[in-house]
Amino acid sequence: MQNSSSFYQTDVLEKGNARLSVLLLFTLAIFGIFFLRLFTLQVVKGQSYKRQAQIISTATKMIPAQRGEIYDRNAVLPMVINTDAFAVRLTPGEIPNGYYDTVATKLAEYLDINKSEIDRKTSGKRNSYESIEIKSSVSFSTISNIAENITDLPGVSWENKPIRNYVETGSISHVLGHVGEISSDEYLTLHNQGYSRNDIVGKSGIEKQYDILLQGKKGFESRTVDVNRRIISDTPIITPPESGKNLVLTIDTTIQRLAEEALGERVGALVVLKPASGEVLAMVSYPYFDSNDISRAGNENSPLLNRAVDATYPPASTFKTVMTTAILSERAFPPEKKIECSGKIEYGGRVFNCHVKTPGHGWLDLKNALAQSCDVYFWVVGRDHLGVDVIASYAKEFGFDTSLGIDLPSQRVGRVPTAQWKERNLHQKWLGGDTMNMSIGQGYTLVTPLHVADMMAMVCNSGTIYRPHLLKEVRDPSTGEVIEEVKPEVLLQSSISSDVWKEVQADLRYMITNGTATYPMNNKTVQIAGKTGTAEVNGYGENHFHSWMVAYAPYDAPVEEQIVVVTLVEA
Structure with missing residues (x-):
């Protein structure tokens, strides 16, 4: 007979096992439901949820930064500012079906553009809710007209987008440059630096050279949108833009205006610089253009060409400054020894006429040959006592064969010819007549007006050329604090002795007091030293000469107080 206690234990155990089985089954069911739900989410409905996730996205709108302003060296009144203007945008998805052509045609009329331009910008986006800049x-008046008729223009909106305003126009245009919409080629080059399509970028001058500083940093406005780019969230996430840096130039507007007046409407260039630092105080190239409306520049006499740095000319008799330096330094011909000028010289079956043909200059030493700009003297010494290689080496000493590194996006390198250069480029041998031409700054030698200015700067500095520059300071647009200051930078350092430089300086002063520039350059108010030049172009004849004048003053002042002025007037 079974013990009652054992029976009870067995019964309890069986009931416990039953409960455990139920619990296990219940737990198993929970896991089953969980994994079934997980399977449904990941596999069965995964693609559906993925599509829904793709529907919700973020639309980011770029907020342009305020472009930096540009000031002259006194940093008081800006030469370039930003003026309020507007950009008109179109959201094609907001236009009712069948009304796109009507809206686009009306908008094109208001904006004075072709409808095809709107069609091009909205191509492939006719159902999109993306806002497209048109x-x-x-102008404000155009926006007012659009606003008055906005009910007929669904999808049209506008935003404030300042435009560049050049307060200083005229002769400063080549220095300041101009801006325009980024081109396709520019975008390919610059997009890795944060540039976007439709950006306004510098196209020339300082605007282009320092575009990365002037641009600033874009801001962004982000909103949640659906697949059609319709806004879902009302609260945007905004990253504010950072304004571009303000630039202070070395240009003195007062001197710039005087230079503009001095050159007048003569095709040519005028440069004023400080030899002790390389700062450019004025730079004029005529004809110039209106930076506010580049489309009106035209092509006559190439107004977009900055003749001060991007055009080359024979240096003519200004080159006799180089020759004088070479003669004194090489001691190949005694400077006190005289050569007779009868007005001409015969060589190689040709007659070379001095600019004073009859009766000639007579007997001249170096100082008086420079003062009278006697071609015969320099022909003889250059051909018979220096030679092409020595002359070329001194021309290079003055930087005539280099880029001067001025902070402008385009500049020409000068040309210093040699026998090897002629053989390589013209497949001809160098002749004695070539050396004679080179000795008076004619022939194959070419320089920019800035090269001639730096030649005289080297004389002032007794052998040093500082890199010419237009940027003086970079300033914070909010506080006006100077962030960066441009320091003088040595570009070329000559090994010619100080005694030679003193003699060259004295001879250039003598040229003003007793030579071809005595009137009107010789006055009691300011002591001036310098050299004139007349470059023959296109053969002989009236009005076929470029005219040069390069000088520095005050002659008797420390170099820190001196300025160099070079003027070129084309034939």
């Missing part, structure tokens, strides 16, 4: 630099 035109920038739109």
